[in-house]
Amino acid sequence: MKILIIEDEKELAQNMADYLSAENYLCEFAATYAQAIEKINLYQYDCILLDLMLPGGNGLQVLQLLKEKNRQEGVIIISAKNALDDKVSGLKSGADDYLAKPFHLPELSARIYSLIRRKQFNSTNSIEQNELQIDILAKTVKVKDETVNLTRKEFELLLFFIGNKNRVVSKSALAEYLSGDIADMLDNHDFIYAHIKNLKKKLSDAGCGNYLKTLYGTGYKWEI
Amino acid sequence: MNKLLNKPLKAFTMYALLILALSIPVYYWVIDSIWLNEIDVHNQTIEGRIKDGFKNIPLTENEITHVINVWSQIQPGVKISAVSVSNIRKDSVYETIRPNTYANETYERFRGRSTYFYIHNKPYHLSVETNVEETHETVIAIATVTAVFFVLLLLGFVLLNRKIAQQIWQPFRNTLNQLKIFDLNSQKPIKLDPTTIEEFEELNEVLRKLIANNIDVYNQQKQFTENASHELQTPLALLKSKIDLLLQDKTLSKTQLESITALNIPLSRVSRINKNLLLLAKIENHQYPNEETIDLNQILNENIDILSDYASTGEISIDNGIKEPVMVKANRHLIEIMLTNLLVNGIRHNLRNGILAIDYQASTLMFSNSGTSPLNEDTLFKRFVSASTQSPNSGLGLAIVKEICHLYGWKVSYRFEKNFHHFSVSFS
Numbered sequence: 024m025k026i027l028i029i030e031d032e033k034e035l036a037q038n039m040a041d042y043l044s045a046e047n048y049l050c051e052f053a054a055t056y057a058q059a060i061e062k063i064n065l066y067q068y069d070c071i072l073l074d075l076m077l078p079g080g081n082g083l084q085v086l087q088l089l090k091e092k093n094r095q096e097g098v099i100i101i102s103a104k105n106a107l108d109d110k111v112s113g114l115k116s117g118a119d120d121y122l123a124k125p126f127h128l129p130e131l132s133a134r135i136y137s138l139i140r141r142k143q144f145n146s147t148n149s150i151e152q153n154e155l156q157i158d159i160l161a162k163t164v165k166v167k168d169e170t171v172n173l174t175r176k177e178f179e180l181l182l183f184f185i186g187n188k189n190r191v192v193s194k195s196a197l198a199e200y201l202s203g204d205i206a207d208m209l210d211n212h213d214f215i216y217a218h219i220k221n222l223k224k225k226l227s228d229a230g231c232g233n234y235l236k237t238l239y240g241t242g243y244k245w246e247i
Numbered sequence: 248m249n250k251l252l253n254k255p256l257k258a259f260t261m262y263a264l265l266i267l268a269l270s271i272p273v274y275y276w277v278i279d280s281i282w283l284n285e286i287d288v289h290n291q292t293i294e295g296r297i298k299d300g301f302k303n304i305p306l307t308e309n310e311i312t313h314v315i316n317v318w319s320q321i322q323p324g325v326k327i328s329a330v331s332v333s334n335i336r337k338d339s340v341y342e343t344i345r346p347n348t349y350a351n352e353t354y355e356r357f358r359g360r361s362t363y364f365y366i367h368n369k370p371y372h373l374s375v376e377t378n379v380e381e382t383h384e385t386v387i388a389i390a391t392v393t394a395v396f397f398v399l400l401l402l403g404f405v406l407l408n409r410k411i412a413q414q415i416w417q418p419f420r421n422t423l424n425q426l427k428i429f430d431l432n433s434q435k436p437i438k439l440d441p442t443t444i445e446e447f448e449e450l451n452e453v454l455r456k457l458i459a460n461n462i463d464v465y466n467q468q469k470q471f472t473e474n475a476s477h478e479l480q481t482p483l484a485l486l487k488s489k490i491d492l493l494l495q496d497k498t499l500s501k502t503q504l505e506s507i508t509a510l511n512i513p514l515s516r517v518s519r520i521n522k523n524l525l526l527l528a529k530i531e532n533h534q535y536p537n538e539e540t541i542d543l544n545q546i547l548n549e550n551i552d553i554l555s556d557y558a559s560t561g562e563i564s565i566d567n568g569i570k571e572p573v574m575v576k577a578n579r580h581l582i583e584i585m586l587t588n589l590l591v592n593g594i595r596h597n598l599r600n601g602i603l604a605i606d607y608q609a610s611t612l613m614f615s616n617s618g619t620s621p622l623n624e625d626t627l628f629k630r631f632v633s634a635s636t637q638s639p640n641s642g643l644g645l646a647i648v649k650e651i652c653h654l655y656g657w658k659v660s661y662r663f664e665k666n667f668h669h670f671s672v673s674f675s
Contacts, residue, residue, distance in 0.1 A: 032484075034485055038485070038491075038492050042491060042495070124480040124484035125488075125514075125518050126484065126487065128491035176556070190494075190495055191494040191495055193491065193494060194511075195511035201553075202553050202554070202556075203553070204522075205553060205554065205587055205591065207522070208519055208588075208591045209595075210595060213560045214556035214557050217556065218556070238504070240504070241494060242508065
């Protein structure tokens with residue numbers, strides 16, 4: 024999988040690339056508008072991460088170019104300007120998702136994962152991992168062909184873990200994923216425990232292997 | 248408080264009173280002097296005529312005595328009497344007050360002239376007296392006239408003062424009214440009408456400059472908040488991603504990892520404060536123009552759903568008593584923020600096993616949550632002032648609620664009753 028990170032903050036771009044490398048994504052960088060245009064004209068990508076404020080031009084112009092060329096890449100806007108107008112005009116101009124800075128890397132990883140799945144399998148896809156079967160569209164989970172009844176939030180957590188497999192995910196990243204913008208208004212993220220506990224119990228009751236590891240004081244890890 | 252123009256009016260009145268009071272004795276003295284001078288001349292003339300008359304008309308001694316007797320009978324103002332040589336004195340002028348039998352007044356003042364002369368070498372005393380106005384009558388007359396003039400002056404002062412206050416001060420009042428309606432937040436510079444009075448024009452000029460300056464500073468400050476918040480987003484993103492990345496490092500010890508994870512908490516607080524500051528700046532800048540009619544209850548239920556896990560960790564039950572849609576016209580994003588802030592506030596500052604009840608009655612949305620003691624109402628809606636000592640927070644949640652309410656002309660209020668904190672937003 025090839026990802027183009029269009030971001031002028033090199034350190035941040037590198038952090039994203041480092042985190043995503045565990046998923047075997049190959050990341051390329053563009054730090055300016057001109058570089059972004061050049062890369063897009065030369066290569067094809069599976070996903071493009073786009074910062075709207077670029078030296079030499081606006082990120083929305085990049086979107087315009089992709090649209091004109093009828094390109095199929097999924098685009099996630101990453102913007103420091105958490106302005107609603109930007110989000111709306113970005114999504115209208117053909118972006119698939121919008122992530123406001125600052126964000127957790129697992130959040131980014133989960134969104135890329137889901138975006139690529141959507142694009143590749145034309146919105147009808149299921150994930151299989153050993154005895155576990157997840158139908159993303161129908162939102163159902165099966166273990167050894169037996170349906171496991173998960174709540175909406177448990178299902179979303181499972182997808183999040185799959186999108187961040189073999190990496191440590193902090194409680195704070197999980198809380199932000201479940202509550203969105205509200206998460207940083209809350210004084211504790213303990214409500215995550217209950218969902219994780221239930222998810223673990225339901226999966227193990229159904230005979231699923233113990234993939235979800237708790238790292239005390241740190242977070243959780245989906246190991247495979 | 249005194250009106251500006253009443254101050255000189257008072258001083259003018261006092262001065263006029265003083266001068267007019269002083270003028271009474273002066274007038275009296277002047278009039279009396281002229282009067283007496285005139286009477287003295289008059290008396291002297293009569294005296295001269297009498298003396299000449301006796302000199303020119305040849306009369307015997309007996310005839311003279313007889314004439315003098317008759318004279319004394321019918322001409323009371325003039326007295327002629329024979330005197331001995333030893334009684335002759337120098338001519339003199341005198342004043343006397345005695346009863347006047349020929350007028351109604353009992354006592355009158357007389358101005359007299361006393362002189363001695365010879366007829367046929369025999370000395371005679373001649374006195375001529377003329378009635379003069381009494382002192383007190385003159386003084387009373389002058390005082391009365393003066394008092395009338397004083398009243399006229401006072402009336403004139405008051406009327407002129409009123410006229411001046413209305414006309415001359417009109418530009419000043421215009422300026423004052425403009426200043427009263429000026430709102431720094433609205434960014435509209437005030438329009439001060441030009442005036443022909445130099446002082447007021449100078450004042451207006453200074454005010455124009457001052458206001459333009461203020462608007463500039465205010466804009467810069469707002470711009471600064473917005474820019475600073477934007478600039479902070481990238482380093483915050485960098486920090487956050489670095490923490491996520493560090494957690495993947497297998498060479499780090501468990502304690503090190505725990506310390507790194509703990510960084511997420513202050514980091515999320517910083518990013519929330521930053522977001523809120525940006526939000527406040529944007530609300531103040533009127534950057535949320537898109538208004539639509541939205542169902543408050545629907546947004547409320549969506550947010551309750553998101554926050555239900557958080558509430559359940561504190562075993563707090565949320566009870567939304569609103570059954571019907573509640574339509575309001577506002578920006579959707581701002582309504583979401585307002586409701587979320589009120590919900591989080593109600594859950595966060597609640598008791599264990601407490602209740603958060605929401606109700607809508609008479610155009611008022613009410614959030615009631617369990618509590619033990621009233622919060623400080625004065626600081627509750629202020630920025631960065633936490634009204635509670637129970638838990639630290641960014642102190643901006645309620646300030647944002649207040650700012651949103653202010654934007655739409657709604658009223659947010661707080662009261663504590665029967666162990667419940669009541670926060671209400673009145674839409675009417």
